Amino acid sequence: MPDADSLAHSECVADFIREAIASAGGSISFAEFMHLALYAPGLGYYNAGATKFGSAGDFITAPEVSPLFARVLARQCVPLLAPGTDSFILELGAGSGALALDMLKALPEFGVDAQCYSILEVSPHLKLRQEQLIRSNRPELLRKVQWLEELPSQFCGVVIANEVADALPVERFQKSADSVRQYRVTVEDNRFSWCLEPAPPFLEEAVLHIERTLGMRLPDGYVSEVSTGLPAWIADIASRLDRGFVFLFDYGVTRREYYAADRSNGWLRCHLRHRAHNDPLIYPGIQDLSAWVDFTALAEGATEAGMDVAGFISQARFLMNGGLEAELAGFERLSTAAQLELSRQVKMLTLPGEMGEHFKCLGLSRNAGAATPSSFVTGDRTHQL
Ligand SMILES: C[S@@+](CC[C@H](N)C(=O)[O-])C[C@H]1O[C@@H](n2cnc3c(N)ncnc32)[C@H](O)[C@@H]1O
Numbered sequence: 001m002p003d004a005d006s007l008a009h010s011e012c013v014a015d016f017i018r019e020a021i022a023s024a025g026g027s028i029s030f031a032e033f034m035h036l037a038l039y040a041p042g043l044g045y046y047n048a049g050a051t052k053f054g055s056a057g058d059f060i061t062a063p064e065v066s067p068l069f070a071r072v073l074a075r076q077c078v079p080l081l082a083p084g085t086d087s088f089i090l091e092l093g094a095g096s097g098a099l100a101l102d103m104l105k106a107l108p109e110f111g112v113d114a115q116c117y118s119i120l121e122v123s124p125h126l127k128l129r130q131e132q133l134i135r136s137n138r139p140e141l142l143r144k145v146q147w148l149e150e151l152p153s154q155f156c157g158v159v160i161a162n163e164v165a166d167a168l169p170v171e172r173f174q175k176s177a178d179s180v181r182q183y184r185v186t187v188e189d190n191r192f193s194w195c196l197e198p199a200p201p202f203l204e205e206a207v208l209h210i211e212r213t214l215g216m217r218l219p220d221g222y223v224s225e226v227s228t229g230l231p232a233w234i235a236d237i238a239s240r241l242d243r244g245f246v247f248l249f250d251y252g253v254t255r256r257e258y259y260a261a262d263r264s265n266g267w268l269r270c271h272l273r274h275r276a277h278n279d280p281l282i283y284p285g286i287q288d289l290s291a292w293v294d295f296t297a298l299a300e301g302a303t304e305a306g307m308d309v310a311g312f313i314s315q316a317r318f319l320m321n322g323g324l325e326a327e328l329a330g331f332e333r334l335s336t337a338a339q340l341e342l343s344r345q346v347k348m349l350t351l352p353g354e355m356g357e358h359f360k361c362l363g364l365s366r367n368a369g370a371a372t373p374s375s376f377v378t379g380d381r382t383h384q385l
Contacts, residue, residue, distance in 0.1 A: 002272070003366045007284045013043045013285030018187055027184040027195055030280075031169040031228070037284040038167065039122065045285050046123040046167070058288050059271040061163050062249065062315065062355055063099035066345035068327055070102030075245065075323040076373040077103075077158050078110045080245045081240060087156030087330075088116045088244075090148075092237075094119045097130030101162075103139045104134075121146045151240050159246040160236060162375030166250050166290040168233060168379035170225040171203050172266060175218040180207045180228075185281065192281040202228060202287070210259055213296070223258060224266045225291045231301030238305035238364065246307070246364040246374070249315065252293030255359075267292035295362055299385045302364045308365035311376025312385055319349055324373030331350045 017036050021028050038044045051057035053144070062069040097213045100117060107114050121127045127147050134142050137228045160270035170352060178238075180199040185192050199207070206226045211217055218224075229367050237246065251269075252258075260266065270280050272287040280289045299309050313321075324346070350356040363376050 002283065003087060009048065010283050010286045013037065013040060014192070016040050016043055016215070017192070017284055019185055021185065026059045027197070030172040030183045030185055033185040033192070034169040034280065034289050037289055038169070040285070041374055043285055045288055047125050048285065050286055052288065061095060062349055063102065063162060063361065064096065065348045065355070067102040068324065069319070069349060070099050070320045071106045071327055072319050072324055072375070073160065074103050074106035075110055076247070077107070077155070079373065080158050080368060081112045081114065087112060088118065088155060089114050089116070090120065090155070090157060090158065090159045092120050092129050092161040093167065094121050095126060097133040097253055099160070099162060100130060100145065101137055101141070104144060105138065109336070113145060117145050118148050119145065120151060120380060151237060154242050156241070156243040159241065161247070162249040164253070165227070165230060165233070165248060165293045168227050168229050170227045170291040171206070171227050172268070173199060173203060173207055173225070174373060175220070175222045177220050180204045180223040192284070194281070204230055210255065210260050211294050214256060214259060219261055219264065222264050224263070225268060227291065227294065227297065230294070230297050231304070234301040235305040238302045238307040238366070241307070241366055243367040244365070244370045246302070248362045248364070249359060250359045251292040252295045253305050255294050255296035255318055258292070258294045284285060284375050285377050295360060296385045298362055307364040307366045309382050309385065310365040310368075310372050311380045312360060312382045313376055313379055315351040315355050315359035315361060316352070317379035318361045318375045321377055322373070324350070
């Protein structure tokens with residue numbers, strides 16, 4: 001059970017959402033509910049004080065597991081940021097700031113002095129935490145970091161986003177033989193509950209697009225999610241990047257796997273104190289809500305905006321191709337305790353049952369001018385997208 005303070009906070013968030021539902025006439029779409037539960041100003045999960053990341057929080061992300069993640073990614077950025085090219089890095093949704101800090105520490109070791117590390121973060125609360133983390137560890141690095149309010153109008157460089165696409169609100173739908181219905185959230189006895197209504201045209205079109213591109217009809221009664229904002233999100237980034245590379249990491253699958261007949265109850269994932277479950281309507285504001293990512297949708301949005309898919313690969317492969325072994329040089333000279341800790345981190349990042357297989361990296365390029373980063377050289381699954 002969450003503690004009393006957390007429960008009290010959740011009640012405030014619930015009140016806020018109940019008011020939104022009342023002013024909307026009795027129900028809101030699940031995407032609206034997810035948006036409010038995560039991002040309601042000063043209240044939502046990402047906009048208020050909960051710890052969120054790491055062992056004291058609700059879930060753990062790759063940069064929180066180990067600096068190895070940032071160090072391999074930094075190695076991959078080297079040819080893309082080599083002297084004479086633009087050394088601009090833009091991280092989207094930087095969470096606690098761990099990836100930014102570890103990248104900034106690692107890049108000079110690999111001969112690259114990033115002139116500017118920009119962060120675009122929607123949560124004012126997390127911006128503060130990111131700044132505090134860098135200030136308390138390596139204050140001299142702060143002069144390289146800038147927080148943006150919006151994407152630059154045009155830019156060149158490298159874009160990084162770890163577990164951001166899964167945090168974008170999704171619509172939940174049910175398909176029947178001749179119609180699409182939208183899952184909405186209403187209030188019954190002061191608690192949130194689901195109701196189904198005919199889907200608005202944009203959602204109907206999104207489901208038809210899935211069926212058209214897969215060349216099949218979804219089965220009668222099939223329930224799933226679609227991130228209707230995802231294509232525009234990536235297209236916006238892609239269309240502003242004149243020259244450069246994008247690394248998108250997330251847990252997700254191809255569209256064919258996402259909408260497979262046996263996955264008939266969707267891909268929502270909620271996290272509360274390291275317990276994963278699939279009831280997004282409880283504990284609003286104090287649990288993380290997310291949905292696995294349809295990587296085909298990301299690739300589609302990016303290619304329609306003129307970028308090329310450079311690779312689509314499991315996180316384990318990304319790390320192993322990208323320099324993990326080099327990072328472990330000297331392992332045998334470490335103390336037993338340090339070896340055990342490093343092994344734990346490597347296992348967590350790479351084992352198929354941990355983060356190795358469910359997490360993928362989609363690499364996108366536009367006039368990048370360098371060979372494909374080595375992380376995509378073997379095990380590329382672009383053909384499956
Ligand atoms: C699951 S957390 C991941 C944090 C971090 N990247 C990590 O790996 O630990 C999602 C992050 O994305 C941010 N976010 C959500 N939507 C965003 C958007 N449209 N643009 C930028 N950041 C966003 C959240 O505030 C949060 O920092």
